[in-house]
Amino acid sequence: MNKALSNVPLFFNSDVKEPSAKSATIHTLKTKSAKTQTIDTLFRDHWLDVCRLLHKCYGSGPPEPEDVAQEAFSRFAQMNNPEQIHDPKAYIIKIAINITLKSIGHLCKAREFITEQLQIDEDQVDTFCPERILQSEQRIHVIQKATEQLTDKQRDILMRARIKGQTYAQIAADTGWSLADICRQLNTAMSVLEAIDEESSSNNNDKLVKNTSSNSLASALPDEYKS
Amino acid sequence: MTDQHNENQANTVKDQAREWLIYLYSGETTQKKRDEFVIWVNKNDVNRQAFSQSYKVWQTIGATDSSVEWLAQYAIRKPASLPTKKSKSILTKSALWLSGIAASALFLVVNNSFQAPKTMKVTASEIVFTSPIGENKTVTLSDGTAVTLAGNSSILVDINQHERRISLRKGSAYFDVTHDSERVFSVSAQHTEVRVRGTAFEVEYSTDNELKISVQRGLVDVADLPEYGSKDEKVVQLHPNQQLRADIHGAFVNGVTNFDPETEFSWLNSLLIYDNIPLKNVIVDINRYVTKPIIVSDESINHLPITASFTFDQIDSVLTGLVAAYPIKLTEEVNRTVITKINDKPY
Numbered sequence: 001m002n003k004a005l006s007n008v009p010l011f012f013n014s015d016v017k018e019p020s021a022k023s024a025t026i027h028t029l030k031t032k033s034a035k036t037q038t039i040d041t042l043f044r045d046h047w048l049d050v051c052r053l054l055h056k057c058y059g060s061g062p063p064e065p066e067d068v069a070q071e072a073f074s075r076f077a078q079m080n081n082p083e084q085i086h087d088p089k090a091y092i093i094k095i096a097i098n099i100t101l102k103s104i105g106h107l108c109k110a111r112e113f114i115t116e117q118l119q120i121d122e123d124q125v126d127t128f129c130p131e132r133i134l135q136s137e138q139r140i141h142v143i144q145k146a147t148e149q150l151t152d153k154q155r156d157i158l159m160r161a162r163i164k165g166q167t168y169a170q171i172a173a174d175t176g177w178s179l180a181d182i183c184r185q186l187n188t189a190m191s192v193l194e195a196i197d198e199e200s201s202s203n204n205n206d207k208l209v210k211n212t213s214s215n216s217l218a219s220a221l222p223d224e225y226k227s
Numbered sequence: 228m229t230d231q232h233n234e235n236q237a238n239t240v241k242d243q244a245r246e247w248l249i250y251l252y253s254g255e256t257t258q259k260k261r262d263e264f265v266i267w268v269n270k271n272d273v274n275r276q277a278f279s280q281s282y283k284v285w286q287t288i289g290a291t292d293s294s295v296e297w298l299a300q301y302a303i304r305k306p307a308s309l310p311t312k313k314s315k316s317i318l319t320k321s322a323l324w325l326s327g328i329a330a331s332a333l334f335l336v337v338n339n340s341f342q343a344p345k346t347m348k349v350t351a352s353e354i355v356f357t358s359p360i361g362e363n364k365t366v367t368l369s370d371g372t373a374v375t376l377a378g379n380s381s382i383l384v385d386i387n388q389h390e391r392r393i394s395l396r397k398g399s400a401y402f403d404v405t406h407d408s409e410r411v412f413s414v415s416a417q418h419t420e421v422r423v424r425g426t427a428f429e430v431e432y433s434t435d436n437e438l439k440i441s442v443q444r445g446l447v448d449v450a451d452l453p454e455y456g457s458k459d460e461k462v463v464q465l466h467p468n469q470q471l472r473a474d475i476h477g478a479f480v481n482g483v484t485n486f487d488p489e490t491e492f493s494w495l496n497s498l499l500i501y502d503n504i505p506l507k508n509v510i511v512d513i514n515r516y517v518t519k520p521i522i523v524s525d526e527s528i529n530h531l532p533i534t535a536s537f538t539f540d541q542i543d544s545v546l547t548g549l550v551a552a553y554p555i556k557l558t559e560e561v562n563r564t565v566i567t568k569i570n571d572k573p574y
């Protein structure tokens with residue numbers, strides 16, 4: 001990953017697309033300026049926290065926390081509407097988590113194997129339509145609520161496996177819980193989440209939510225969340 | 228009674244799907260079990276659908292605020308530790324009387340490495356090149372390096388004034404690297420990195436998630452990238468006509484072997500040549516050049532030795548020829564072609 005923490009006079013300005021001469025208006029220029037300023041502020045406020053969090057949770061790399069943080073901030077900056085994100089810091093951390101998880105061998109192996117079997121074309125995940133974004137937001141909200149119903153132990157094991165990227169053997173070594181217990185707790189946790197997700201889907205009459213094809217799976221989440 | 232039966236059956240399938248998902252992310256999978264999963268998930272749409280649902284939920288967990296909250300709590304719970312890199316491991320071996328100095332030095336390192344920079348340069352230097360299914364594609368990078376992508380392959384290119392970094396995202400790529408003594412040319416995939424300065428070589432995703440590196444000219448260093456920086460990397464140097472395989476974790480498989488360059492690089496001339504190569508390897512290559520993917524659903528024929536030579540245009544007739552020559556059959560489905568074994572023909 002490119003380390004590019006060099007001093008440049010205008011932060012992010014080089015990355016903001018210039019409007020065409022015909023479409024340039026005072027409004028868009030103001031919007032652009034506000035966006036740049038917002039991201040600049042976010043960067044100054046949260047850079048250190050994001051690096052520290054990544055270092056504490058994932059170690060010194062590779063990938064190095066600073067590289068991951070930079071990539072996460074870059075992706076955030078390249079979004080069309082970053083100012084509309086309710087909690088930008090949390091969003092950036094989610095991007096950083098998923099960048100880090102993509103470097104963990106056994107997770108890559110599992111993901112590649114599964115996407116191959118489900119015949120998901122990962123190159124098409126960038127083509128989002130509003131309906132699919134809405135669909136993913138609904139699912140995120142449902143799963144968020146569902147995780148709150150898990151016991152502390154279930155949530156800890158689930159997050160260690162999914163977010164920390166630990167193998168079950170690593171979880172066992174860290175916690176002292178047996179492999180069988182870890183599998184059992186994980187199974188229960190997933191069954192709770194799946195049941196709530198299914199209930200939510202069945203309650204929703206929107207046809208788009210009922211579309212559960214493999215192709216929609218590939219597009220259901222923004223690329224930043226794929227891992 | 229029937230409704231009850233159907234409901235029980237659906238729950239059983241969901242349970243199986245969840246168990247498979249949990250198994251696949253365990254970090255301790257075997258080829259045998261993965262093959263069993265392939266058969267299970269391809270058995271019918273109900274299984275596939277159930278597994279897709281479990282996988283959706285699994286993916287979505289990473290997008291929740293719960294994940295960030297948990298990570299923040301984990302960071303608080305975890306005992307504080309200073310960042311260490313492999314090159315600094317000597318500090319841990321320092322004599323006791325030096326510990327005070329070492330601690331001071333580390334404090335400075337931490338302070339510097341986590342110093343919030345005043346500005347951040349967002350580079351747009353990363354470019355993705357992707358080849359279509361069915362044909363090779365050759366591109367010339369900004370440093371003059373020529374890259375030939377096999378069908379359905381993709382690389383991420385990041386070339387700047389300090390380094391030349393390529394990431395193989397899928398498929399296979401052949402690199403004819405322009406010499407540059409100032410900038411190492413590196414190709415990474417999974418947990419393996421290939422480093423050169425000026426040479427010609429191929430990196431390919433092979434069967435069983437293995438990575439295959441084949442050198443045609445010059446010297447190539449192949450390194451396994453350690454996870455979390457927890458161990459020193461291992462580097463193997465390859466000479467022309469030497470080949471090395473690495474598994475998904477970067478561990479080298481079976482050591483360095485020699486290969487026939489005419490066979491190995493035949494795909495550069497739109498030709499596929501095999502001499503006693505397992506069927507599953509042949510299918511991996513063929514799938515880069517056919518729009519409808521082919522899968523082998525029977526493990527017992529995965530290693531069927533294939534000897535053949537054909538162009539990309541002849542793949543259909545080759546498949547027909549394989550059916551005539553071997554105890555296998557092709558089943559055309561909507562989205563794929565399935566190869567299965569015919570049980571009543573010994574081979």
